[in-house]
Amino acid sequence: MTGPAPQPMIAAEEVGIHFPVGRGRVLKAVDGVSLAVMKGETFGVIGESGSGKTTLGRAMVCLEKPSAGRIRHAGTDPYALSSRELRRHRRQYQIVFQDPNAALNPRMSIIDSIREPMDVAAELPRAEREERARALMERVGLSPDFARRYPHELSGGQKQRVCIARVLTLRPSVIVCDEAVSALDVSIQADILNLLAELQQEFGLTYVFITHNLGVVAHVSDRIAVMYLGRIVELGRTEDVIERPVHPYTEALLSAEPVALPADLRPNKRIVLEGELPSPVSPPSGCRFRTRCRFVQPLCAEQEPPWRESGAGHWSACHFAGELHLMSNAELHPHRNVAERQP
Amino acid sequence: MAAAEPLLDVRDLGIAFRTGGGMVQVTREVSFSIAPGEAVGLVGESGCGKTVTGLALMGLLPRATSTVSGQVLLDGENLVGMAPRDFRRRRGSKISMIFQEPMSALDPVFTIGEQISETLRTHHPVSRKEARERGIEALAKVGIPEPTLRYDSYPHQLSGGMRQRAMIAIAIVCEPRLLIADEPTTALDVTVQAQIVDVLGDLCSRLGMAMLFITHDLGLVAETCSRLVTMYAGEVIEQGAIDDVLRRPRHPYTSGLLRSLPALAERKSRLPAIAGRVPARGEIPPGCRFRPRCGFAEPPCEAEQPLHAIPPAGQVRCCRHDQIALAGVLS
Numbered sequence: 001m002t003g004p005a006p007q008p009m010i011a012a013e014e015v016g017i018h019f020p021v022g023r024g025r026v027l028k029a030v031d032g033v034s035l036a037v038m039k040g041e042t043f044g045v046i047g048e049s050g051s052g053k054t055t056l057g058r059a060m061v062c063l064e065k066p067s068a069g070r071i072r073h074a075g076t077d078p079y080a081l082s083s084r085e086l087r088r089h090r091r092q093y094q095i096v097f098q099d100p101n102a103a104l105n106p107r108m109s110i111i112d113s114i115r116e117p118m119d120v121a122a123e124l125p126r127a128e129r130e131e132r133a134r135a136l137m138e139r140v141g142l143s144p145d146f147a148r149r150y151p152h153e154l155s156g157g158q159k160q161r162v163c164i165a166r167v168l169t170l171r172p173s174v175i176v177c178d179e180a181v182s183a184l185d186v187s188i189q190a191d192i193l194n195l196l197a198e199l200q201q202e203f204g205l206t207y208v209f210i211t212h213n214l215g216v217v218a219h220v221s222d223r224i225a226v227m228y229l230g231r232i233v234e235l236g237r238t239e240d241v242i243e244r245p246v247h248p249y250t251e252a253l254l255s256a257e258p259v260a261l262p263a264d265l266r267p268n269k270r271i272v273l274e275g276e277l278p279s280p281v282s283p284p285s286g287c288r289f290r291t292r293c294r295f296v297q298p299l300c301a302e303q304e305p306p307w308r309e310s311g312a313g314h315w316s317a318c319h320f321a322g323e324l325h326l327m328s329n330a331e332l333h334p335h336r337n338v339a340e341r342q343p
Numbered sequence: 344m345a346a347a348e349p350l351l352d353v354r355d356l357g358i359a360f361r362t363g364g365g366m367v368q369v370t371r372e373v374s375f376s377i378a379p380g381e382a383v384g385l386v387g388e389s390g391c392g393k394t395v396t397g398l399a400l401m402g403l404l405p406r407a408t409s410t411v412s413g414q415v416l417l418d419g420e421n422l423v424g425m426a427p428r429d430f431r432r433r434r435g436s437k438i439s440m441i442f443q444e445p446m447s448a449l450d451p452v453f454t455i456g457e458q459i460s461e462t463l464r465t466h467h468p469v470s471r472k473e474a475r476e477r478g479i480e481a482l483a484k485v486g487i488p489e490p491t492l493r494y495d496s497y498p499h500q501l502s503g504g505m506r507q508r509a510m511i512a513i514a515i516v517c518e519p520r521l522l523i524a525d526e527p528t529t530a531l532d533v534t535v536q537a538q539i540v541d542v543l544g545d546l547c548s549r550l551g552m553a554m555l556f557i558t559h560d561l562g563l564v565a566e567t568c569s570r571l572v573t574m575y576a577g578e579v580i581e582q583g584a585i586d587d588v589l590r591r592p593r594h595p596y597t598s599g600l601l602r603s604l605p606a607l608a609e610r611k612s613r614l615p616a617i618a619g620r621v622p623a624r625g626e627i628p629p630g631c632r633f634r635p636r637c638g639f640a641e642p643p644c645e646a647e648q649p650l651h652a653i654p655p656a657g658q659v660r661c662c663r664h665d666q667i668a669l670a671g672v673l674s
Contacts, residue, residue, distance in 0.1 A: 186603045190605070214606070219606070258540070261565055261589060
């Protein structure tokens with residue numbers, strides 16, 4: 001290491017987010033999560049419903065206050081700020097949601113929706129706000145004709161472009177994309193992913209990409225965190241996690257993803273997880289994945305697996321990390337190798 | 344496959360809806376067939392007409408506001424224009440359907456068991472006791488643990504995956520010849536999706552049931568179906584054996600869909616998206632409907648496009664199909 005390590009844009013330290021669910025019971029949607037999102041990277045969070053990925057994403061932009069641990073933004077503790085300072089600070093940390101219909105006010109015209117964050121901030125003169133809103137509208141690929149139209153006149157992809165233009169108006173440094181392309185058709189999804197990649201270059205953005213879609217997260221992310229029942233079970237560089245998973249849950253997720261390939265190039269073995277996601281109100285003792293794990297041992301019920309580094313920057317929480325014979329990428333995704341060999 | 348007598352033969356199916364501005368043609372000339380025990384994938388983006396096609400096959404489009412033309416032959420019997428009373432006898436027993444959102448398809452005030460036995464007792468003169476036995480059997484067939492217990496559960500007591508299994512159980516309890524599955528796993532997680540897809544595949548092979556799998560996910564079609572039918576703006580634009588189409592699509596739209604999948608692209612690369620968007624109902628261009636978005640469009644594309652045969656069993660609606668080299672999943 002030379003020089004001081006750069007401050008992560010988002011640092012989560014043992015973050016827990018707990019919701020009371022009545023009769024004294026507590027749902028720990030996020031439980032003891034630590035991670036660091038570095039400047040300029042795309043950090044992917046993947047997990048199934050109930051894994052806590054959305055709650056974690058909301059905590060990253062101060063929409064959910066951690067019940068335990070803390071979140072730091074580039075060294076600053078946002079909750080140590082006065083409410084006035086926090087309002088100003090959080091402009092740097094924006095979020096794009098899955099459903100643009102719910103995110104846009106149906107009674108506001110497109111240009112008004114895009115300009116609204118600047119109107120609330122009230123820092124620029126009106127004419128300049130209008131100009132920036134129009135420029136961004138064009139930048140995200142919407143024709144100026146849309147300015148005076150309303151959300152119901154736009155397609156899903158166009159509405160998502162409006163949401164993206166809107167979060168860009170305050171010149172954020174971090175954007176959390178929570179299933180931002182999940183509701184879109186594949187061709188539109190490809191368009192929006194291309195747009196987000198261009199904007200990242202242009203504005204030097206840091207992204208947190210939360211999704212259940214493995215194809216999307218593997219395509220855009222530099223690093224990936226895999227969540228299960230409120231915990232991160234594996235974290236590492238995308239190629240490591242995708243090609244050499246060390247946690248059995250990651251292996252199962254990779255194996256469950258259907259791939260559009262001819263039969264002879266598809267994985268012939270598939271791991272289908274047995275059973276259901278346990279209730280997050282009373283998670284299993286020890287390793288939370290043990291009830292569905294094909295390698296389960298008595299130790300898994302007795303002790304919580306330690307968070308260990310198995311390769312450079314490749315972390316996981318499994319008692320037997322590195323010792324299990326997990327299906328390799330070549331077995332899970334033979335096409336990646338085959339495709340490279342094509343002339 | 345082509346040799347077997349088709350179980351379902353859809354010929355020139357056209358669907359029109361009555362709107363304030365007159366009749367609007369939603370699909371036209373939709374033709375495809377399904378052999379007994381075969382699984383066929385019907386794909387396309389939102390608004391291409393795949394769901395209404397499924398609803399038309401089930402006779403579920405409202406008669407007052409829609410018209411269906413052409414023929415739907417199930418075991419040689421035309422379902423289009425069949426009297427509602429006759430259709431009711433076939434729906435649920437010979438042809439069944441499952442939907443994307445199991446919670447809105449199940450009735451929250453009846454137990455799973457009541458909903459299964461309702462279907463069974465509508466079509467077969469069985470006693471309550473026997474209906475219960477066969478209902479529990481159906482729940483076991485779709486992989487529901489403790490089926491005896493679950494038979495008396497209400498839908499809200501089940502998880503999303505279990506509800507979808509329960510809905511499949513209702514659909515298959517009469518052992519239909521054809522199951523129409525409309526985005527049955529879209530609302531589910533991938534690991535649950537894998538379980539449901541296994542159940543459906545297993546039912547097809549064990550019961551010899553045919554399936555029309557309606558989805559936008561080409562990966563799912565690759566895993567579950569032997570043939571693919573692609574729709575665009577209300578028309579069938581390509582069909583063929585799934586592996587042939589994946590390797591070598593003949594229509595620029597199918598090729599575009601395959602190429603825009605991030606899972607198959609090089610990491611971090613720019614995805615080859617399809618420019619433009621699906622035309623709205625009133626804006627469908629004459630000639631090839633994909634022409635405004637197509638990189639290969641030439642003057643001949645402005646003419647009406649017939650289907651061209653692609654041996655051995657494929658079809659494509661593109662006049663330039665033998666002049667252009669299209670990328671598939673491996674190129």
